[in-house]
Amino acid sequence: MLEFVLDRAPDLAYRSFQHVSLVVQCVALATVVAVAAALLVTTVPRLKPVANFISSVGLTVPSLALLGLMLPVVGIGTLPSVAVVTFYAALPILRNAVVGLEGVSANLLESARGMGMNPLLTFLRVQLPMAWPVILAGLRVSTQMSMGVAAIAAYALGPGLGGWIFTGLAQIGGQNAVNYALTATIAIVVLALLLDLLLRLLGRFTISRGISA
Template identity: 70%
Template sequence: MREFFQDMGVFVGDRWEDILYRSYQHTSLVVQCLVLATIIAIAVALLVTRVPRLQPAANMISAVGLTIPSFALIGMMLGLVGIGVIPSVIAVTFYATLPILRNAVVGLMGVDKGLMESAQGMGMSSAGRFLRVQLPLAWPVIMTGIRVSAQMSMGVAAIAAFALGPGLGQYIYTGLAQIGGANAVNYALVGTIGIVILALLLDAILLLVRRLTTSKGIRA
């Protein structure tokens, strides 16, 4: 065991710059896709609040979408857009949108209609009611969806390395491809542990963002 940790230390010491760079790539991919997914999810959820009969369809898409194997989706993207960053962005954004969409629909639909009517009576425009009343009240629920989505997206981004996407997933695939080799376990462990650490750090940051962006009157 002592030799294993020594070997791991040497492995990380020789590649720490590459590990940091791939960690940055991995986090950057997930964060950018989360931002894009949040915008898409809130826009669709807003449409659902305006047309309530669309809610079952939105919920069905959220549920069914999560059953699609990520390998299958990435394989399909390879045939459509080739290898590289683009299929990775599409796959991560797709899966990231689903939990956020479900929570955004629940959050926006759960805002008291009396408050919305009062805001309208005060002369607020439709956009004003959404930005100043509906979205702030639904935000804690939406942020919960974003946090769930972030954890899931970290794993999907690793699988996206199959399409030669950026991030620590390449270390995992290198380890699997070199099974029996001298550094196979080191590659796989560094990639896996690195992704877990990044996921925990991102969740802590999102928890702080949730606290800072949620009105004191509705904090749980």
């Protein structure tokens, strides 16, 4: 297996970069969408059941099935991969963002309004910092889940390490079938752990000591 990896090191490095890039960009997009949706939900409480329904039911839909449904609409390649990974990435972030924003003290919000802060400043300076630890926890879950979903998205010829997994499955019984699948799987696990470490470090630098305490 070591010889297999060394012979294909450039391809492995490139696919690893593609995989991480896909996940990071999709999670970033999902975070923006989910936090905006959570802010809307906490502003209009009647929308909370809808958000809970989407986040609960969405996670029960198999990613491969959703990808198959999207192929006739958006075709194959990067677009369906981005759509599927972003969809699943947004679900845990949405749920945590709603919980985090709802947990912000009403007294703090009232004080912010009393100081003359408009809704945008109140969100950026009060609500988001207070809710950030909970949102970040959802973001970490989302990132780990997205690493696996991105691998499945290779079924639609998307970028990343999933292509090697499907190559190995397609060549079962062949000389390098196990090497392809096992190498890609191990690489995904290692990259997922590294991303989680980076998010933990991000939390240390972005979460106020008073909040974390």
